[in-house]
Amino acid sequence: MTKTSPDVSVRIVESLAANHVEFITTVPCKQLAGVIDLVDKDDRFRHVPSNKEDEGMGLCAGAWLGGKRPAIIMQNTAIGVTINALATLIQYYHIPLPMLISYRGEVGEKVACQVEMALHTKALLQELAIPTYHFHQQQDTDELNGILNHCFMAKKPVAVLMDAGFWSAAR
Amino acid sequence: MIRSEVIQSIAPVIRDHLVVCNIGLPSQELFMHDDQPSNFYMLGTMGLASSIGLGLALSQKAKVVAIDGDGSILTNLGTLPTIANNPADNFVLLIIDNGSYGSTGDQPTYAGRKTSLAKVAEACGCENVFECPAEETAKVLEQALGSDRMTIIVSKCKSGNVPVDVIELDPVVIAHRFREEVARRNS
Numbered sequence: 437m438t439k440t441s442p443d444v445s446v447r448i449v450e451s452l453a454a455n456h457v458e459f460i461t462t463v464p465c466k467q468l469a470g471v472i473d474l475v476d477k478d479d480r481f482r483h484v485p486s487n488k489e490d491e492g493m494g495l496c497a498g499a500w501l502g503g504k505r506p507a508i509i510m511q512n513t514a515i516g517v518t519i520n521a522l523a524t525l526i527q528y529y530h531i532p533l534p535m536l537i538s539y540r541g542e543v544g545e546k547v548a549c550q551v552e553m554a555l556h557t558k559a560l561l562q563e564l565a566i567p568t569y570h571f572h573q574q575q576d577t578d579e580l581n582g583i584l585n586h587c588f589m590a591k592k593p594v595a596v597l598m599d600a601g602f603w604s605a606a607r
Numbered sequence: 608m609i610r611s612e613v614i615q616s617i618a619p620v621i622r623d624h625l626v627v628c629n630i631g632l633p634s635q636e637l638f639m640h641d642d643q644p645s646n647f648y649m650l651g652t653m654g655l656a657s658s659i660g661l662g663l664a665l666s667q668k669a670k671v672v673a674i675d676g677d678g679s680i681l682t683n684l685g686t687l688p689t690i691a692n693n694p695a696d697n698f699v700l701l702i703i704d705n706g707s708y709g710s711t712g713d714q715p716t717y718a719g720r721k722t723s724l725a726k727v728a729e730a731c732g733c734e735n736v737f738e739c740p741a742e743e744t745a746k747v748l749e750q751a752l753g754s755d756r757m758t759i760i761v762s763k764c765k766s767g768n769v770p771v772d773v774i775e776l777d778p779v780v781i782a783h784r785f786r787e788e789v790a791r792r793n794s
């Protein structure tokens with residue numbers, strides 16, 4: 437890692453803004469704290485924290501119906517509580533939804549229980565036919581602009597999994 | 608009055624506004640009584656009508672009525688603090704509270720027993736919370752829409768259903784015509 441690399445959280449937020457995302461809902465994760473903080477302070481976004489991720493997907497669906505591009509920022513454990521909202525709302529009505537997901541439970545994880553949902557994360561996303569991108573290194577952020585563009589072109593939910601290696605590389 | 612009659616009674620009041628309608632019988636009844644391109648019918652995903660309505664209200668200027676039920680609000684109770692803390696003065700949440708899960712065979716909900724959804728909404732920080740008997744719903748809703756303040760209405764009605772057909776509109780058609788209507792109203 438070079439010290440001149442722009443902070444990865446800043447780059448994520450700039451990609452969201454560059455792709456005209458204006459409505460963002462979040463459920464916190466320690467790894468995402470920096471991104472959420474930037475989103476909250478940035479007037480380019482309407483930030484509405486949600487209490488549960490399926491609620492957040494409802495908020496995002498409403499924003500899309502209102503003409504705004506939405507995004508949700510959440511932890512991979514949320515895949516377990518959002519499958520119905522993804523299948524019967526986001527996918528059924530062809531709503532584009534970037535999901536920026538902290539991929540807990542991968543190598544470097546300190547909390548053993550997080551491994552349990554990590555084991556199912558990609559399988560569940562694959563079962564739902566959700567385009568899924570795995571960020572492991574800081575330079576993977578270069579792909580985010582293209583992924584967001586792809587999401588709004590295809591009008592589908594898209595998952596970006598950012599693992600412990602990605603976040604520690606950024607530190 | 609049962610829910611179907613409440614929906615019929617408010618149809619003239621909500622016709623000129625954006626409406627997000629709850630899954631199951633409420634959407635089918637609204638579709639039957641007064642289909643409009645400004646109606647967004649939920650065909651699935653129990654519990655998210657109020658969240659969709661809030662996201663919509665925060666994202667554009669036209670007035671939004673979300674028609675929800677007691678069972679659906681209980682499914683997504685976290686919605687009330689989110690609504691309270693992100694107020695949108697173009698948003699009215701109408702909870703038609705028949706004390707039962709109407710679309711699944713009228714099993715009782717806790718809202719029909721000890722739980723007051725109006726008090727829950729107030730405890731969550733919602734302002735302008737009104738509970739009214741079913742017969743007054745249209746009047747209270749009209750006042751709320753005229754007030755330019757975010758309002759939560761809990762309409763207490765009887766449990767019971769009438770036969771009604773499923774909605775055969777394609778979900779993509781529902782979303783597309785609704786988005787065009789939103790754009791037209793905000794232009």
Ligand SMILES: [Mg+2]
Nearest residue numbers: 676677678707
């Ligand atoms: Mg009910």
